[in-house]
Amino acid sequence: MNIKGSVALVTGANRGLGRAYVQALLDAGAKKVYAAARNPATVDLPRVQPIKLDVTNPDDVAAAAKAHTDVTIVINNAGIMRSAPVVSGRVDQAARAEMETNFYGVLAMSSAFAPILKANGGGALVNMLSVLSWVTLPGVALYSASKAAAWSLTNALRKELRQQGTLVVAVHAGYIDTDMVSAVQAQKTQPSAVAQQVVQAIANGEEEVLADAISRQVKAGLSAEPSVYLARNAA
Numbered sequence: 503m504n505i506k507g508s509v510a511l512v513t514g515a516n517r518g519l520g521r522a523y524v525q526a527l528l529d530a531g532a533k534k535v536y537a538a539a540r541n542p543a544t545v546d547l548p549r550v551q552p553i554k555l556d557v558t559n560p561d562d563v564a565a566a567a568k569a570h571t572d573v574t575i576v577i578n579n580a581g582i583m584r585s586a587p588v589v590s591g592r593v594d595q596a597a598r599a600e601m602e603t604n605f606y607g608v609l610a611m612s613s614a615f616a617p618i619l620k621a622n623g624g625g626a627l628v629n630m631l632s633v634l635s636w637v638t639l640p641g642v643a644l645y646s647a648s649k650a651a652a653w654s655l656t657n658a659l660r661k662e663l664r665q666q667g668t669l670v671v672a673v674h675a676g677y678i679d680t681d682m683v684s685a686v687q688a689q690k691t692q693p694s695a696v697a698q699q700v701v702q703a704i705a706n707g708e709e710e711v712l713a714d715a716i717s718r719q720v721k722a723g724l725s726a727e728p729s730v731y732l733a734r735n736a737a
Protein backbone atom coordinates (compact mmCIF):
# COMPACT_ATOMS: atom_id res chain seq x y z
CA MET A 503 0.00 0.00 0.00
CA ASN A 504 1.24 3.46 -0.84
CA ILE A 505 1.48 5.61 2.32
CA LYS A 506 1.91 8.70 0.18
CA GLY A 507 -1.56 10.08 -0.40
CA SER A 508 -3.15 7.94 2.31
CA VAL A 509 -5.59 9.28 4.91
CA ALA A 510 -4.92 7.83 8.36
CA LEU A 511 -6.72 7.84 11.67
CA VAL A 512 -4.78 7.03 14.85
CA THR A 513 -6.50 6.51 18.21
CA GLY A 514 -4.78 7.67 21.39
CA ALA A 515 -2.74 9.99 19.19
CA ASN A 516 -1.98 12.66 21.78
CA ARG A 517 0.96 10.94 23.48
CA GLY A 518 3.16 7.86 23.68
CA LEU A 519 3.09 5.44 20.79
CA GLY A 520 0.04 7.04 19.17
CA ARG A 521 1.88 10.32 18.77
CA ALA A 522 4.81 8.41 17.22
CA TYR A 523 2.41 6.69 14.77
CA VAL A 524 1.14 10.09 13.66
CA GLN A 525 4.68 11.38 13.15
CA ALA A 526 5.76 8.26 11.23
CA LEU A 527 2.73 8.51 8.93
CA LEU A 528 3.44 12.18 8.23
CA ASP A 529 7.12 11.42 7.61
CA ALA A 530 6.12 8.70 5.14
CA GLY A 531 3.96 11.14 3.18
CA ALA A 532 0.41 10.54 4.43
CA LYS A 533 -1.87 13.16 2.88
CA LYS A 534 -3.94 13.63 6.01
CA VAL A 535 -3.79 12.27 9.56
CA TYR A 536 -6.71 12.41 11.96
CA ALA A 537 -5.15 12.46 15.41
CA ALA A 538 -7.90 11.06 17.61
CA ALA A 539 -7.81 11.69 21.35
CA ARG A 540 -10.17 11.77 24.29
CA ASN A 541 -9.17 15.40 24.64
CA PRO A 542 -8.19 16.71 21.20
CA ALA A 543 -6.73 19.86 22.78
CA THR A 544 -3.82 17.70 23.96
CA VAL A 545 -2.74 16.86 20.39
CA ASP A 546 0.43 18.88 19.88
CA LEU A 547 1.71 17.81 16.46
CA PRO A 548 1.39 20.24 13.55
CA ARG A 549 -0.11 19.26 10.17
CA VAL A 550 -2.75 16.96 11.69
CA GLN A 551 -6.49 17.16 12.24
CA PRO A 552 -7.25 16.54 15.92
CA ILE A 553 -10.57 14.81 16.54
CA LYS A 554 -12.38 13.89 19.73
CA LEU A 555 -12.65 10.15 20.11
CA ASP A 556 -13.02 8.01 23.21
CA VAL A 557 -12.98 4.47 21.82
CA THR A 558 -15.28 3.28 24.61
CA ASN A 559 -17.94 5.82 23.67
CA PRO A 560 -20.21 4.48 20.89
CA ASP A 561 -21.39 8.00 19.99
CA ASP A 562 -17.80 9.18 19.48
CA VAL A 563 -16.98 6.16 17.30
CA ALA A 564 -20.13 6.60 15.20
CA ALA A 565 -19.53 10.34 14.81
CA ALA A 566 -15.92 9.78 13.72
CA ALA A 567 -16.98 7.22 11.10
CA LYS A 568 -19.74 9.50 9.84
CA ALA A 569 -17.48 12.53 9.56
CA HIS A 570 -14.31 10.93 8.17
CA THR A 571 -15.27 8.77 5.23
CA ASP A 572 -11.96 9.39 3.43
CA VAL A 573 -9.91 7.20 5.82
CA THR A 574 -7.70 4.53 4.24
CA ILE A 575 -5.60 3.54 7.29
CA VAL A 576 -6.92 2.98 10.83
CA ILE A 577 -4.47 2.45 13.66
CA ASN A 578 -6.17 1.11 16.79
CA ASN A 579 -3.53 2.25 19.24
CA ALA A 580 -5.47 3.49 22.29
CA GLY A 581 -4.97 1.23 25.27
CA ILE A 582 -4.87 1.11 29.05
CA MET A 583 -3.10 -1.03 31.61
CA ARG A 584 -4.40 -1.45 35.15
CA SER A 585 -2.19 -3.34 37.55
CA ALA A 586 -4.18 -5.85 39.57
CA PRO A 587 -3.51 -9.40 40.69
CA VAL A 588 -5.89 -11.95 39.20
CA VAL A 589 -7.31 -12.69 42.63
CA SER A 590 -8.11 -9.41 44.35
CA GLY A 591 -11.00 -7.14 45.24
CA ARG A 592 -10.15 -4.82 42.34
CA VAL A 593 -10.13 -7.52 39.73
CA ASP A 594 -13.56 -7.01 38.25
CA GLN A 595 -13.19 -3.26 37.79
CA ALA A 596 -9.73 -3.54 36.26
CA ALA A 597 -10.64 -6.37 33.91
CA ARG A 598 -13.77 -4.62 32.65
CA ALA A 599 -11.95 -1.33 32.08
CA GLU A 600 -9.18 -3.05 30.14
CA MET A 601 -11.61 -5.10 28.06
CA GLU A 602 -13.69 -1.99 27.32
CA THR A 603 -10.72 -0.14 25.85
CA ASN A 604 -8.34 -2.84 24.61
CA PHE A 605 -10.94 -5.24 23.18
CA TYR A 606 -14.36 -3.59 22.75
CA GLY A 607 -12.76 -0.31 21.66
CA VAL A 608 -10.86 -2.11 18.92
CA LEU A 609 -13.99 -4.04 17.92
CA ALA A 610 -16.11 -0.88 17.76
CA MET A 611 -13.56 1.03 15.69
CA SER A 612 -12.97 -1.91 13.35
CA SER A 613 -16.69 -2.42 12.77
CA ALA A 614 -17.32 1.28 12.19
CA PHE A 615 -14.41 1.79 9.79
CA ALA A 616 -14.37 -1.51 7.86
CA PRO A 617 -17.05 -0.29 5.41
CA ILE A 618 -15.13 2.97 4.94
CA LEU A 619 -11.91 1.12 4.21
CA LYS A 620 -13.80 -1.08 1.75
CA ALA A 621 -15.33 1.91 -0.02
CA ASN A 622 -11.86 3.44 -0.32
CA GLY A 623 -10.32 0.39 -1.96
CA GLY A 624 -9.36 -1.81 1.01
CA GLY A 625 -6.76 0.10 2.96
CA ALA A 626 -5.23 -1.09 6.21
CA LEU A 627 -6.37 -1.77 9.75
CA VAL A 628 -3.62 -1.95 12.38
CA ASN A 629 -4.22 -3.28 15.89
CA MET A 630 -1.69 -2.50 18.61
CA LEU A 631 -1.28 -5.71 20.59
CA SER A 632 1.57 -6.82 22.82
CA VAL A 633 3.95 -9.61 23.66
CA LEU A 634 1.47 -9.99 26.54
CA SER A 635 -1.10 -11.25 24.01
CA TRP A 636 0.89 -14.51 24.25
CA VAL A 637 2.38 -14.62 27.74
CA THR A 638 1.58 -12.97 31.02
CA LEU A 639 3.29 -11.38 34.01
CA PRO A 640 2.24 -11.08 37.65
CA GLY A 641 0.16 -7.93 38.12
CA VAL A 642 -0.80 -7.48 34.46
CA ALA A 643 -2.67 -10.73 33.84
CA LEU A 644 -5.93 -8.96 33.11
CA TYR A 645 -4.24 -6.62 30.63
CA SER A 646 -2.75 -9.76 29.04
CA ALA A 647 -6.20 -11.29 28.79
CA SER A 648 -7.51 -8.18 27.03
CA LYS A 649 -4.58 -8.22 24.60
CA ALA A 650 -5.04 -11.96 23.98
CA ALA A 651 -8.68 -11.29 23.16
CA ALA A 652 -7.65 -8.45 20.85
CA TRP A 653 -5.14 -10.77 19.12
CA SER A 654 -7.88 -13.32 18.46
CA LEU A 655 -10.15 -10.54 17.22
CA THR A 656 -7.38 -9.32 14.92
CA ASN A 657 -6.99 -12.80 13.42
CA ALA A 658 -10.74 -12.96 12.84
CA LEU A 659 -10.82 -9.48 11.29
CA ARG A 660 -7.97 -10.45 8.96
CA LYS A 661 -9.97 -13.39 7.61
CA GLU A 662 -13.21 -11.45 7.35
CA LEU A 663 -11.74 -8.34 5.73
CA ARG A 664 -9.41 -10.09 3.32
CA GLN A 665 -12.20 -10.38 0.77
CA GLN A 666 -12.63 -6.61 0.72
CA GLY A 667 -8.89 -6.11 0.23
CA THR A 668 -8.16 -4.70 3.70
CA LEU A 669 -4.72 -5.46 5.11
CA VAL A 670 -5.07 -6.31 8.82
CA VAL A 671 -1.83 -5.87 10.75
CA ALA A 672 -1.14 -7.23 14.24
CA VAL A 673 1.64 -5.44 16.14
CA HIS A 674 3.37 -7.18 19.04
CA ALA A 675 5.96 -5.50 21.23
CA GLY A 676 7.55 -5.74 24.65
CA TYR A 677 8.30 -2.62 26.66
CA ILE A 678 7.99 0.65 24.75
CA ASP A 679 9.28 3.84 26.32
CA THR A 680 5.98 5.60 27.12
CA ASP A 681 3.99 6.72 30.16
CA MET A 682 2.33 3.29 30.33
CA VAL A 683 5.50 1.64 31.61
CA SER A 684 7.33 4.64 33.07
CA ALA A 685 7.61 2.86 36.43
CA VAL A 686 9.31 -0.19 34.89
CA GLN A 687 13.09 -0.40 34.90
CA ALA A 688 13.89 -2.48 31.82
CA GLN A 689 15.11 -2.22 28.29
CA LYS A 690 12.51 -0.37 26.23
CA THR A 691 12.07 0.28 22.54
CA GLN A 692 11.58 3.85 21.41
CA PRO A 693 8.01 4.55 20.20
CA SER A 694 9.38 5.99 16.94
CA ALA A 695 11.15 2.68 16.19
CA VAL A 696 7.90 0.73 16.61
CA ALA A 697 5.89 3.23 14.57
CA GLN A 698 8.38 3.27 11.70
CA GLN A 699 8.34 -0.54 11.48
CA VAL A 700 4.56 -0.55 11.38
CA VAL A 701 4.32 2.09 8.66
CA GLN A 702 6.88 0.12 6.64
CA ALA A 703 4.84 -3.06 7.19
CA ILE A 704 1.71 -1.34 5.86
CA ALA A 705 3.66 -0.22 2.81
CA ASN A 706 4.98 -3.78 2.30
CA GLY A 707 1.63 -5.49 2.87
CA GLU A 708 2.86 -7.44 5.94
CA GLU A 709 0.23 -8.83 8.31
CA GLU A 710 2.28 -9.06 11.50
CA VAL A 711 4.94 -6.89 13.10
CA LEU A 712 7.19 -8.30 15.82
CA ALA A 713 8.66 -5.00 16.86
CA ASP A 714 11.50 -6.10 19.13
CA ALA A 715 13.67 -9.03 20.20
CA ILE A 716 11.38 -10.11 23.05
CA SER A 717 8.32 -10.37 20.82
CA ARG A 718 10.29 -12.43 18.29
CA GLN A 719 11.65 -14.67 21.11
CA VAL A 720 8.26 -15.19 22.70
CA LYS A 721 6.56 -16.01 19.41
CA ALA A 722 9.29 -18.55 18.65
CA GLY A 723 8.87 -19.95 22.17
CA LEU A 724 5.17 -20.69 21.78
CA SER A 725 5.97 -24.00 20.11
CA ALA A 726 8.99 -24.82 22.31
CA GLU A 727 8.85 -27.64 24.90
CA PRO A 728 7.83 -26.50 27.42
CA SER A 729 6.04 -23.68 25.69
CA VAL A 730 7.09 -20.22 26.81
CA TYR A 731 3.79 -19.67 28.64
CA LEU A 732 4.30 -22.84 30.70
CA ALA A 733 7.94 -22.19 31.62
CA ARG A 734 8.34 -21.46 35.34
CA ASN A 735 10.98 -18.78 34.97
CA ALA A 736 9.59 -17.04 31.89
CA ALA A 737 7.19 -14.16 31.46
Ligand SMILES: NC(=O)c1ccc[n+]([C@@H]2O[C@H](COP(=O)([O-])OP(=O)(O)OC[C@H]3O[C@@H](n4cnc5c(N)ncnc54)[C@H](OP(=O)(O)O)[C@@H]3O)[C@@H](O)[C@H]2O)c1
Pocket residue numbers: 513514515516517518519520539540541555556557558578579580581582603607630631632633674675676677678679680681682683
Ligand atom coordinates in the same frame (compact mmCIF):
# COMPACT_ATOMS: atom_id res chain seq x y z
N1 LIG B 1 4.23 0.96 26.46
C1 LIG B 1 4.40 -0.35 26.31
O1 LIG B 1 5.32 -0.96 26.88
C2 LIG B 1 3.49 -1.12 25.39
C3 LIG B 1 3.91 -2.38 24.96
C4 LIG B 1 3.10 -3.11 24.09
C5 LIG B 1 1.90 -2.57 23.65
N2 LIG B 1 1.52 -1.34 24.10
C6 LIG B 1 0.25 -0.81 23.61
O2 LIG B 1 0.52 0.34 22.84
C7 LIG B 1 -0.62 1.19 22.82
C8 LIG B 1 -0.20 2.61 23.17
O3 LIG B 1 0.23 2.63 24.51
P1 LIG B 1 1.30 3.65 25.07
O4 LIG B 1 2.47 2.86 25.51
O5 LIG B 1 1.49 4.77 24.14
O6 LIG B 1 0.51 4.08 26.38
P2 LIG B 1 0.25 5.51 27.04
O7 LIG B 1 1.49 6.30 26.97
O8 LIG B 1 -0.36 5.20 28.35
O9 LIG B 1 -0.84 6.14 26.05
C9 LIG B 1 -2.10 5.55 25.94
C10 LIG B 1 -2.91 6.35 24.93
O10 LIG B 1 -4.19 5.72 24.79
C11 LIG B 1 -5.18 6.73 25.01
N3 LIG B 1 -6.41 6.16 25.52
C12 LIG B 1 -6.61 5.42 26.65
N4 LIG B 1 -7.90 5.11 26.79
C13 LIG B 1 -8.55 5.63 25.71
C14 LIG B 1 -9.89 5.65 25.26
N5 LIG B 1 -10.87 5.06 25.96
N6 LIG B 1 -10.18 6.29 24.10
C15 LIG B 1 -9.21 6.89 23.39
N7 LIG B 1 -7.92 6.95 23.76
C16 LIG B 1 -7.60 6.32 24.91
C17 LIG B 1 -4.54 7.70 25.99
O11 LIG B 1 -5.24 8.90 25.99
P3 LIG B 1 -5.29 9.90 27.29
O12 LIG B 1 -4.10 10.82 27.14
O13 LIG B 1 -6.60 10.58 27.17
O14 LIG B 1 -5.18 9.03 28.51
C18 LIG B 1 -3.16 7.79 25.37
O15 LIG B 1 -3.17 8.61 24.24
C19 LIG B 1 -1.62 0.56 23.81
O16 LIG B 1 -2.56 -0.21 23.11
C20 LIG B 1 -0.73 -0.34 24.65
O17 LIG B 1 -1.45 -1.39 25.24
C21 LIG B 1 2.29 -0.60 24.94
